[in-house]
Amino acid sequence: MAEQILIVDDDVDSLKLIGLMLQRQGYEIVTANNGQQALVRANAEQPDLIILDLMMPDMDGYEVCRRLRHDPATQSIPIIMFTAKIQVDDKVAGFEAGADDYLTKPTHPAELASRVKAVLARSAAQRRPEGDQSLIMGFLGAKGGVGTTTLAINVAAALTSNEPTIITDFRLGQGTLSLSLGFGRAAGMANLLTRPINELSARSVENELAMHSSGLKLLLSSARPKESMLNVSPEAAAAILQHLRTLSRNVVVDLGMGLSRLTIRLLQEIDHLTLAVEPNRVALTVAHDILEEVVQAKFDRDRVNIVLINRAQSSLQIPWQEAEHILGKEITAIISPAPELAFQAAEAGQPIVLFQPTSIVANQFSKLAEEIMEHRGA
Numbered sequence: 001m002a003e004q005i006l007i008v009d010d011d012v013d014s015l016k017l018i019g020l021m022l023q024r025q026g027y028e029i030v031t032a033n034n035g036q037q038a039l040v041r042a043n044a045e046q047p048d049l050i051i052l053d054l055m056m057p058d059m060d061g062y063e064v065c066r067r068l069r070h071d072p073a074t075q076s077i078p079i080i081m082f083t084a085k086i087q088v089d090d091k092v093a094g095f096e097a098g099a100d101d102y103l104t105k106p107t108h109p110a111e112l113a114s115r116v117k118a119v120l121a122r123s124a125a126q127r128r129p130e131g132d133q134s135l136i137m138g139f140l141g142a143k144g145g146v147g148t149t150t151l152a153i154n155v156a157a158a159l160t161s162n163e164p165t166i167i168t169d170f171r172l173g174q175g176t177l178s179l180s181l182g183f184g185r186a187a188g189m190a191n192l193l194t195r196p197i198n199e200l201s202a203r204s205v206e207n208e209l210a211m212h213s214s215g216l217k218l219l220l221s222s223a224r225p226k227e228s229m230l231n232v233s234p235e236a237a238a239a240i241l242q243h244l245r246t247l248s249r250n251v252v253v254d255l256g257m258g259l260s261r262l263t264i265r266l267l268q269e270i271d272h273l274t275l276a277v278e279p280n281r282v283a284l285t286v287a288h289d290i291l292e293e294v295v296q297a298k299f300d301r302d303r304v305n306i307v308l309i310n311r312a313q314s315s316l317q318i319p320w321q322e323a324e325h326i327l328g329k330e331i332t333a334i335i336s337p338a339p340e341l342a343f344q345a346a347e348a349g350q351p352i353v354l355f356q357p358t359s360i361v362a363n364q365f366s367k368l369a370e371e372i373m374e375h376r377g378a
């Protein structure tokens, strides 16, 4: 998938020239020819990198840079200042405004290419802090009620036995995760999302965590319908995930069913996605379309697992091969029917992997957890 670069320059020739050079390197290019347009584009496109000319009428590059850094939606996009100004003072001002690198005009295509590559690599490394092997795992249902929450809970519980793990639920007002683990109407997530985004910190997030007897930590939404009326900012939700990453090695995210603007934004923070589906043509077709959309949102297809959940014993299921054909991707795992066990475990407020560790499904959940772990650092 091509990384996207936003080039900002008031000089159209310069825009074309750099654009062409980078396009040849395989990058996808978006352009803006003034500061205001740059801010709008950066917000809308969420590029992987911005190359910013300094001297522009109206709003100069320093100001654009400061505003990009001030806006939570754009603050982590790397910026290379690109300019004919070559004084040391200018460079210092550029770095103070928040630039990641500085490049002087005219530049050799090879130098431009190597700087771009270096900044992109650094920013990717920053998103995964050094030595940090944290993994944020998303769980998404192709449809409602396929067993996504049960899957997320059990993978999280399987992981907790080895490593600190947090499970979180972004579905305000539909907090069945909370109820299935015996936490009633816990509302940590709503408490955070009703605050101004600049009040979100690792500590404020940590303060809202609940603790399950298994050692699993939880950031929960409640099932109170009132919560679902809250207007959730995708940026605030993304910030919460970033803080959770600093609080635990593993973070499991219940994304509920289907795609939304919120889910698409969260995918930028998520390292691995499990798509839960049931073995019928409707769900499989929906899953296929979700997968396409997810890949369009620049999420790597190889970081998606598909899990088939068989909630009912039935001879009327679509054959495996046909299921994979509809999906256009191989199925990673299958979860067997365990209606009684699922019921009893939920009544006891326990994950199945702890409630009945030797059961077939508990084994399947644990094996899936191990498989997902293989994506760490990948």
Ligand SMILES: Nc1ncnc2c1ncn2[C@@H]1O[C@H](COP(=O)(O)OP(=O)(O)OP(=O)(O)O)[C@@H](O)[C@H]1O
Residues within 6 Å of the ligand: 141, 143, 144, 145, 146, 147, 148, 149, 150, 151, 176, 256, 257, 309, 310, 311, 312, 335, 336, 337, 338, 339, 340, 342, 343, 346, 361
């Ligand atoms: N392998 C299974 N076999 C039988 N029943 C299951 C299995 N997994 C989950 N269930 C049951 O299916 C029901 C739905 O499960 P769950 O709440 O996990 O689904 P969901 O996809 O998260 O639903 P929602 O769309 O409401 O979020 C629950 O009653 C759960 O106990």
Ligand SMILES: [Mg+2]
Residues within 6 Å of the ligand: 148, 149, 150, 176, 177, 256
């Ligand atoms: Mg659910």
